[in-house]
Amino acid sequence: MPRSFSESATMRTLSFFIVLLCVWISFRMTNRSNHFSFSFSSSFSLNSKSNSFWIFQDILLDSEALEDGQAPARSLEYDFYRETCPEADKIIRAKVHQLFKIKASLAPALLRLAFHDCFIEGCDASILLDAVEGMDSEKDSPPNESLKGFDGIDIIKSDVEQVCPGVVSCADILVLAAREAVLLSGGPFYPLNTGRRDSTASFSDSATNELPSPHADLSETLASFSSRGFDERETVTLLGAHSIGVIHCKFFQNRLYNFGGTDEPDPTLDSEILEQMRSKCPKNHSSSSPAAPPFSDGSPMKAPRSPSLYNSLSSAVPPSTSFDKLLSSSPKDQGTVMTYGGTGADFGTVYYRSLLQGKGILYADQQLMAGEETGLWVRAYASDASLYQRDFALAMMKLSNLHVLTAPRGQIRLNCSRVA
Numbered sequence: 001m002p003r004s005f006s007e008s009a010t011m012r013t014l015s016f017f018i019v020l021l022c023v024w025i026s027f028r029m030t031n032r033s034n035h036f037s038f039s040f041s042s043s044f045s046l047n048s049k050s051n052s053f054w055i056f057q058d059i060l061l062d063s064e065a066l067e068d069g070q071a072p073a074r075s076l077e078y079d080f081y082r083e084t085c086p087e088a089d090k091i092i093r094a095k096v097h098q099l100f101k102i103k104a105s106l107a108p109a110l111l112r113l114a115f116h117d118c119f120i121e122g123c124d125a126s127i128l129l130d131a132v133e134g135m136d137s138e139k140d141s142p143p144n145e146s147l148k149g150f151d152g153i154d155i156i157k158s159d160v161e162q163v164c165p166g167v168v169s170c171a172d173i174l175v176l177a178a179r180e181a182v183l184l185s186g187g188p189f190y191p192l193n194t195g196r197r198d199s200t201a202s203f204s205d206s207a208t209n210e211l212p213s214p215h216a217d218l219s220e221t222l223a224s225f226s227s228r229g230f231d232e233r234e235t236v237t238l239l240g241a242h243s244i245g246v247i248h249c250k251f252f253q254n255r256l257y258n259f260g261g262t263d264e265p266d267p268t269l270d271s272e273i274l275e276q277m278r279s280k281c282p283k284n285h286s287s288s289s290p291a292a293p294p295f296s297d298g299s300p301m302k303a304p305r306s307p308s309l310y311n312s313l314s315s316a317v318p319p320s321t322s323f324d325k326l327l328s329s330s331p332k333d334q335g336t337v338m339t340y341g342g343t344g345a346d347f348g349t350v351y352y353r354s355l356l357q358g359k360g361i362l363y364a365d366q367q368l369m370a371g372e373e374t375g376l377w378v379r380a381y382a383s384d385a386s387l388y389q390r391d392f393a394l395a396m397m398k399l400s401n402l403h404v405l406t407a408p409r410g411q412i413r414l415n416c417s418r419v420a
């Protein structure tokens with residue numbers, strides 16, 4: 001039966017919009033991030049759940065912007081600063097290397113800082129804001145008490161500002177510096193798109209309530225990561241970050257003497273490690289995390305001893321800045337921390353091998369052995385370092401893209417600890 005003119009015109013219009021929608025979706029998928037364009041050889045493949053999470057997040061970003069009456073939010077881009085600040089990447093890399101040579105504990109500090117930023121309202125540098133009247137700071141929330149690396153970011157930022165003022169966001173600097181820190185610690189390189197912008201708010205309550213607890217059991221940890229789109233495998237992968245850096249006694253003291261109010265140690269703790277942990281953290285040991293005096297350093301790395309050396313790190317940094325009191329001190333100074341010691345070739349594997357032996361330091365770490373699937377990944381990573389490197393690269397890409405702010409939202413701060 002011949003169709004009327006208006007019928008076929010409607011069909012044509014409909015087909016046009018369907019084609020347009022398909023083109024838009026495929027454009028978004030290729031443009032979204034390296035998740036789609038970056039492929040690894042071997043058996044690894046991204047699961048469909050994580051892909052749909054990103055597409056969903058993207059669509060959400062756009063519709064939110066449109067509701068505000070703003071232009072749609074842009075996506076992150078490969079080499080976003082190629083025209084506006086082509087040197088940014090190089091400056092960030094060089095500075096992280098320079099600071100790392102002075103104090104190697106910068107690396108774990110930066111990685112943890114990036115995690116605590118991205119986990120709370122996304123990778124928007126909200127963690128870097130100081131408290132001001134009417135706004136508490138995430139920095140001051142209890143789970144962030146022992147965070148370090150803020151001065152390191154300030155030093156990098158001021159170097160970048162000297163070359164391209166007002167262009168590069170603190171949020172991008174933080175994830176790029178963390179990537180460098182991972183590499184310096186023996187972890188993998190992973191590509192990151194840029195174009196993140198900085199928040200105008202700090203989310204102190206969310207930090208207090210939503211950062212995962214070291215005392216959490218497996219289901220709580222999995223729920224916390226799942227709420228950010230990470231599956232069990234990715235959660236196990238990310239916790240492997242604990243193979244570097246230090247853990248203060250106060251985060252596991254209860255496991256040593258009075259686990260769950262029993263007056264007994266955590267029964268899942270291997271007896272050898274229990275001894276070691278008790279000798280580091282005696283019963284009456286103060287539960288605070290001590291900060292070392294400025295410029296004290298027991299590590300083989302040499303700390304700057306004079307303001308002039310310190311100032312040479314960046315002329316824009318005031319001499320009073322303490323490089324987070326040289327990132328507190330080293331484990332050797334304190335005797336109040338435990339470490340998995342997994343830098344270099346051991347990045348990751350040492351952590352998982354410790355868990356296999358019941359030598360997890362945090363209760364939340366050891367809990368990864370309590371689930372069937374999580375236990376399976378612990379075993380896999382303990383024996384296959386290259387699988388771990390690949391998975392960690394992908395999980396860090398995903399973490400670094402969590403709920404980012406892109407133009408026209410957010411801002412570029414001039415000083416990372418203050419709203420511009």
Ligand code: HEM
Pocket residue numbers: 105107108109111112115146147148212213214215221238239241242244245246247248249251289362364
């Ligand atoms: C269940 C999830 C997690 C919990 C409960 C947790 C908790 C903790 C705690 C209590 C510390 C010791 C802090 C101190 O003693 O000052 C720590 C250190 C650290 N965490 Fe986590 N964390 C988790 C996940 C992650 C993730 C996903 C990453 C990164 C991808 C990460 C990176 C680090 C690093 C690098 C350190 C060492 C920091 C340093 O030495 O400066 N953590 N974490």
Ligand SMILES: [Ca+2]
Pocket residue numbers: 116117118119120121122123124125126127
């Ligand atoms: Ca944040």
